[in-house]
Structures are given as structure tokens and as C-alpha cells.
Amino acid sequence: MENQLKKLMNDAIQMINKYNNIYICSHVQPDGDNIGSTLALAMAIKKLKKNVSIIKVDDIPSDYIFLPHIDMFEEQEYNDSVDLFISLDSSDLIRLGAGKKFALKAKNIINIDHHITNENFGDINIVSPSSGSTGEIVYRFIKDMKVDIDKDMATCLYTAISTDTGRFMYSNTTYETHLIASELLKIGIDINNININLYQSRTIERTRLFLEALNNLELISENRIALVAVTQDMLQNCNAKMEDTEGIVSFIRNIDSIEVACMLKEMSKEEVKVSLRSKKHVDVSKISIKFGGGGHAKAAGCTLYENIETAKDMLLNEISLSFR
Numbered sequence: 001m002e003n004q005l006k007k008l009m010n011d012a013i014q015m016i017n018k019y020n021n022i023y024i025c026s027h028v029q030p031d032g033d034n035i036g037s038t039l040a041l042a043m044a045i046k047k048l049k050k051n052v053s054i055i056k057v058d059d060i061p062s063d064y065i066f067l068p069h070i071d072m073f074e075e076q077e078y079n080d081s082v083d084l085f086i087s088l089d090s091s092d093l094i095r096l097g098a099g100k101k102f103a104l105k106a107k108n109i110i111n112i113d114h115h116i117t118n119e120n121f122g123d124i125n126i127v128s129p130s131s132g133s134t135g136e137i138v139y140r141f142i143k144d145m146k147v148d149i150d151k152d153m154a155t156c157l158y159t160a161i162s163t164d165t166g167r168f169m170y171s172n173t174t175y176e177t178h179l180i181a182s183e184l185l186k187i188g189i190d191i192n193n194i195n196i197n198l199y200q201s202r203t204i205e206r207t208r209l210f211l212e213a214l215n216n217l218e219l220i221s222e223n224r225i226a227l228v229a230v231t232q233d234m235l236q237n238c239n240a241k242m243e244d245t246e247g248i249v250s251f252i253r254n255i256d257s258i259e260v261a262c263m264l265k266e267m268s269k270e271e272v273k274v275s276l277r278s279k280k281h282v283d284v285s286k287i288s289i290k291f292g293g294g295g296h297a298k299a300a301g302c303t304l305y306e307n308i309e310t311a312k313d314m315l316l317n318e319i320s321l322s323f324r
């Protein structure tokens with residue numbers, strides 16, 4: 001497996017060297033892993049004197065605005081001069097949103113990811129489900145590119161790794177995760193500044209939404225399932241945005257008896273975005289896949305095109321089945 005990944009990385013590096021117009025695509029509702037790995041790889045490719053653009057397909061949550069070169073994230077005019085399209089941290093083409101049409105036109109696609117549900121849609125698929133974050137794969141990739149990782153790149157990679165491993169707490173955290181993190185510290189990142197930006201800058205609006213959401217917490221199935229629904233009305237009441245739901249689902253998973261935590265986000269009257277988390281036994285990626293989504297065993301998501309009450313019933317039904 002290791003050798004196979006190494007070979008795929010070498011093939012991908014040769015492909016990067018061959019081309020000049022390179023697009024790295026972010027995904028919808030981008031998270032720290034997606035944003036951090038995308039910026040780090042874009043900076044590395046820029047050092048090779050290539051034209052590299054980042055395709056921004058959705059808003060950047062305020063938590064990540066502090067990252068160096070975040071303005072490289074730009075909505076791109078559609079054009080057909082894409083030589084190489086690189087997707088990071090996305091298990092399928094749908095998750096690339098408006099980026100999908102660039103992918104379909106590109107001469108080649110490199111797909112770098114760590115989701116077990118990855119659909120291998122690239123010409124080269126560097127998919128490593130044993131990696132805790134895409135940031136860890138990108139760290140190794142940039143090393144293999146023989147590009148020096150500078151402080152800005154290290155800041156972005158550390159953000160990717162820290163956010164996707166739940167600050168080095170989740171079961172996807174490995175020996176290698178810590179080795180890479182320590183290398184990034186050696187480069188001289190300002191860990192205090194990173195942590196303040198990522199974890200100690202919650203706005204009042206986000207705090208109000210957190211309280212309102214928790215007020216509506218439902219405990220189901222002998223307190224093994226926790227569910228929170230965030231509606232558009234709640235956002236309005238708190239003057240908050242949907243991105244301000246970050247952290248709610250993992251908070252409710254922390255309740256001792258809970259095995260599955262579920263957050264429903266009412267995007268519109270007929271669209272509900274679902275976040276699922278589990279603690280020990282249940283593989284929530286399998287539940288998400290049933291609704292056309294994906295993710296990891298202990299963190300996954302999907303979208304239901306239903307009203308929030310129907311979506312809730314459908315989900316609870318599937319979650320209950322997973323306990324049998």
C-alpha cells in the first residue's frame with residue numbers, strides 16, 4: 001500500500017511538471033482540511049513557477065480567513081484551458097459543486113483524498129483512508145515534490161490536520177499524524193495564533209446559536225441517539241449563518257450515553273444538509289451513502305431534498321436500523 005501510494009504520488013508529480021495551467025478545486029461547505037490542504041498545495045505548485053488557480057465553490061467560513069494567502073481562493077470564470085485539475089478532500093464530483101464542469105473539461109484529473117467512500121474519479125487517485133486528514137497526504141506529496149515547506153504552507157497543513165483529527169483526539173489520529181505535526185512545529189508555525197483563530201474566536205452570534213440549538217436537543221433510543229435541528233428561523237433569531245453550526249454535532253456526541261449524533265441543517269424548505277457522528281460501533285458513512293452522501297466511519301454527511309420533519313423521520317429510521 002505504501003509503495004503503491006508512493007508510485008501514484010510520483011506519477012502525479014510528473015503530471016504536474018508536464019502542465020502549466022493547473023486548477024485546484026475546493027469543495028462545497030469547505031472545512032479546515034479542504035482549505036488548508038488546498039492552500040498548501042497551491043503554494044507548493046506556485047514555487048515550481050506554474051500558473052496555479054484555486055477554484056472557490058462556496059463561502060469560506062470565518063474561522064479560516066486568517067490563513068496565509070486565503071485570497072488565492074477565487075471564483076473562477078469557466079474556461080476550457082484547464083490542463084490539470086486537482087481535487088482535494090472530496091470523495092465525489094458532486095461535492096465539487098461548480099468545479100465539476102472544470103473537471104470534466106480538464107486534460108487530466110488528480111484526486112487526492114482520505115475518504116473511504118472516494119469514487120476514484122481521477123486519472124490518478126491518491127486515496128488513503130488510513131490517513132487522518134488530506135493535509136497529511138498533501139504534506140507527504142509536497143515533500144516528494146522536493147519543495148521546501150515554508151511557514152505559511154506549514155500553517156495551512158497544521159490547520160488541515162488539527163481540524164480533521166478533532167485536535168488530535170479522534171481515532172483517525174496516528175503515529176504519523178503526530179510525526180507530521182511535530183515537523184510542522186519545527187518549521188516554526190505560531191501555534192498559539194493558529195489555535196486562537198481556530199478554537200478561541202467564537203462570535204457572540206455563534207454562541208447564541210449554539211445555546212438555541214442545544215435547547216432543542218432531542219435524545220432518542222434510550223439516549224443513544226442525539227439530534228439537533230437548526231432551522232432558518234433559528235439563524236435569523238441569532239443573526240447567525242449556517243457555518244456557525246460548526247462544533248454542535250461533536251458537542252452532542254460527547255454526552256456519555258450517545259453513540260450517534262445527528263445535526264440537521266435546514267438549507268431551504270426542501271433541502272436538509274445532514275451531519276452524522278458516531279463514537280464507537282456505528283459506521284455512519286454507511287448511513288450517509290444510503291442518502292447519496294459519504295464520509296468516514298465516525299464522521300459523515302449527506303443531503304436530503306425533503307422538509308426537515310420528513311428528513312428527520314427518514315434519518316432516524318436508518319440510524320435505528322444501524323443499532324440492530
Ligand code: 5GP
Binds near residue numbers: 089276
Ligand atoms: P460534515 O458533517 O462536517 O459536513 O462532514 C463530515 C464528513 O463527511 C466530512 O469528511 C465530509 O467530507 C463528509 N461529507 C459530508 N457531507 C457529504 C456529502 O454530501 N457527500 C459526501 N460524499 N461526503 C460528505
Ligand code: MN
Binds near residue numbers: 089114133
Ligand atoms: Mn478531510
